Amino acid sequence: MTDCSKHSGADILMDPHRNHGVAFSQKERAELGLRGLLPPVPASSEQQVARMHEMLSRIELPIDKAMFLDSLHAHDESLFFRLLIERTEEYMPIVYTPTVGEVCQRFSHIFRYPRGLYISINDAGQVRELVENVPNEEVDVIVVTDGQRILGLGDQGLNGMGIPVGKLSLYTACAGIDPAKTLPVVIDVGTNNQEYLNDPLYLGLRHERITGERYAALIEEFVQEVRRRWPNVLIQFEDFGNHNAFELLHRYQEKILCFNDDIQGTAAVTLSGVYSALRIKKETLAEQRFLFLGAGEAATGIATLIVDALVDEGMDRAEAYKHCCLFDSKGLVTASRTGLAANKLPFAHDLDSADKFIDAVRLVRPTCIVGVAAQPGAFNSEVLREMAAINEHPMVFALSNPTSRAECDAETAYRETDGRALFASGSPFPPVDVCGKHFVPRQGNNCYVFPGLGLGAVFAKATWMPDGMFLTAARELAKLVSEEDLAQGSLYPSLGEVRAASVKIGAAVADYAYRHGLATADRPDDLEAAVAAFMYKPE
Numbered sequence: 220m221t222d223c224s225k226h227s228g229a230d231i232l233m234d235p236h237r238n239h240g241v242a243f244s245q246k247e248r249a250e251l252g253l254r255g256l257l258p259p260v261p262a263s264s265e266q267q268v269a270r271m272h273e274m275l276s277r278i279e280l281p282i283d284k285a286m287f288l289d290s291l292h293a294h295d296e297s298l299f300f301r302l303l304i305e306r307t308e309e310y311m312p313i314v315y316t317p318t319v320g321e322v323c324q325r326f327s328h329i330f331r332y333p334r335g336l337y338i339s340i341n342d343a344g345q346v347r348e349l350v351e352n353v354p355n356e357e358v359d360v361i362v363v364t365d366g367q368r369i370l371g372l373g374d375q376g377l378n379g380m381g382i383p384v385g386k387l388s389l390y391t392a393c394a395g396i397d398p399a400k401t402l403p404v405v406i407d408v409g410t411n412n413q414e415y416l417n418d419p420l421y422l423g424l425r426h427e428r429i430t431g432e433r434y435a436a437l438i439e440e441f442v443q444e445v446r447r448r449w450p451n452v453l454i455q456f457e458d459f460g461n462h463n464a465f466e467l468l469h470r471y472q473e474k475i476l477c478f479n480d481d482i483q484g485t486a487a488v489t490l491s492g493v494y495s496a497l498r499i500k501k502e503t504l505a506e507q508r509f510l511f512l513g514a515g516e517a518a519t520g521i522a523t524l525i526v527d528a529l530v531d532e533g534m535d536r537a538e539a540y541k542h543c544c545l546f547d548s549k550g551l552v553t554a555s556r557t558g559l560a561a562n563k564l565p566f567a568h569d570l571d572s573a574d575k576f577i578d579a580v581r582l583v584r585p586t587c588i589v590g591v592a593a594q595p596g597a598f599n600s601e602v603l604r605e606m607a608a609i610n611e612h613p614m615v616f617a618l619s620n621p622t623s624r625a626e627c628d629a630e631t632a633y634r635e636t637d638g639r640a641l642f643a644s645g646s647p648f649p650p651v652d653v654c655g656k657h658f659v660p661r662q663g664n665n666c667y668v669f670p671g672l673g674l675g676a677v678f679a680k681a682t683w684m685p686d687g688m689f690l691t692a693a694r695e696l697a698k699l700v701s702e703e704d705l706a707q708g709s710l711y712p713s714l715g716e717v718r719a720a721s722v723k724i725g726a727a728v729a730d731y732a733y734r735h736g737l738a739t740a741d742r743p744d745d746l747e748a749a750v751a752a753f754m755y756k757p758e
């Protein structure tokens with residue numbers, strides 16, 4: 220008869236949640252049946268991280284680094300997260316933007332380890348069974364996409380699964396959400412990406428997207444079933460197509476614990492960067508005029524939160540809307556335009572029309588331009604020079620992802636404004652020396668806020684997330700930007716500080732929930748300490 224205890228050590232080494240590889244101590248090895256299954260001398264955590272880093276340094280292509288990290292994630296979760304936490308600046312661009320974009324584009328060609336939950340339109344009516352198959356006993360955070368608008372790369376269908384996986388890695392690394400309690404989900408209703416429909420290795424359904432009632436019913440079934448199994452779960456909607464993103468937020472925001480990261484998370488991080496820029500400009504929010512290139516989820520999400528902030532500072536709402544103008548694929552959004560989507564209407568002002576962005580810049584004379592239309596190079600020399608002529612310190616936010624979709628790079632932004640731009644970008648750019656000054660641009664990316672927002676909401680067991688929580692997160696993040704950061708042109712803290720930022724944001728968001736009667740967990744005496752203690756640490 221086989222003695223099962225003899226196999227337990229080997230099982231542990233195969234389980235990414237429990238495996239610590241050569242870091243197991245002699246005592247643990249004896250207790251867990253690991254003696255002889257590992258090199259004899261235990262290694263320290265520092266040695267393990269150094270070994271992985273050395274191997275990664277030998278790999279040239281970011282996509283190959285991503286695959287290496289993915290296999291580490293699949294074999295030794297705590298080491299993966301230690302590496303990500305200790306070297307966030309270096310490895311976030313691999314696990315997240317820009318490399319995650321390529322991971323999605325190649326997803327069906329590099330797929331090795333199934334991770335998360337795949338729900339297809341063919342599963343309609345049977346989603347409960349799929350949810351029951353998920354091995355996680357508890358789930359605190361779900362990131363779900365239907366792959367229709369992945370970064371600025373368009374419809375990626377099932378390949379979009381790379382995004383929930385990447386975002387949830389950040390939830391753990393940046394905000395200490397226990398990885399065993401995270402669940403990436405992709406809803407596959409088909410794709411309109413012809414390249415994938417023709418690709419023999421594509422892993423998703425090979426038909427055009429199902430829309431309308433069948434789509435809505437599948438999302439509803441998914442929401443019902445995950446909440447039936449995990450009643451307090453936070454659902455983060457990510458990279459849905461424009462129409463569905465607004466529709467789902469409208470449908471669920473006040474009913475369940477959820478948020479749309481592209482609309483609301485992006486709004487918080489951008490407003491935070493604006494607050495930092497205003498410290499350099501020594502001006503108020505009320506003195507600014509914003510012109511958005513793009514009028515979708517990110518643009519109207521950001522513009523609406525700016526309006527909320529202005530109203531909170533005492534401005535009349537109708538007046539506040541006038542501080543934000545949109546420019547979409549048909550030109551400047553004006554009151555004379557017909558058939559505008561609901562999210563654009565409050566920003567359709569009595570203005571002359573402008574077909575070219577540069578003409579809109581001349582007309583609106585913005586203090587800040589925000590690029591969220593995935594139109595690379597749109598902030599060209601002419602636009603940037605015009606901004607520099609209008610403003611002593613033009614705010615330039617080139618937020619589209621990945622790097623290939625950025626409206627301009629950091630070097631161009633600083634050079635074309637004679638080093639006067641206050642710049643942030645969705646994807647990372649290296650430091651730049653322009654006009655005798657050293658600039659360290661940082662990322663205006665929702666990764667600074669969504670982990671902390673989720674942490675706070677999960678900690679407090681919030682019932683739902685009102686817009687005020689996002690304003691709170693924006694202001695909390697802005698407080699963490701130091702004078703040294705501002706002196707080098709950084710509108711955000713370094714990525715190495717994002718875990719500390721999440722504690723502050725988490726505590727502030729949880730506090731908001733307690734104060735507004737939205738929390739169902741007991742309030743601890745020292746909220747910030749309790750939030751910090753709640754966080755998973757890969758030890």
Ligand SMILES: NC(=O)C1=CN([C@@H]2O[C@H](COP(=O)(O)OP(=O)(O)OC[C@H]3O[C@@H](n4cnc5c(N)ncnc54)[C@H](OP(=O)(O)O)[C@@H]3O)[C@@H](O)[C@H]2O)C=CC1
Nearest residue numbers: 370371513514515516517547548592593619620645664665
């Ligand atoms: N840095 C960050 O944290 C984030 C960055 N983003 C980035 O923002 C970009 C847009 O995302 P999102 O808002 O969700 O997408 P949406 O699809 O909701 O919106 C895209 C917008 O771009 C407009 N557009 C398209 N082509 C042009 C053009 N040639 N000129 C002007 N406007 C144009 C569209 O116009 P129309 O309305 O007429 O169709 C639409 O309003 C993506 O690249 C994404 O990666 C998104 C979220 C977070």
Ligand SMILES: CC(=O)C(=O)O
Nearest residue numbers: 370458481620664665
């Ligand atoms: C950052 C992000 O959420 C996006 O580009 O969609």
Ligand SMILES: [Mg+2]
Nearest residue numbers: 370457458481
């Ligand atoms: Mg997104």
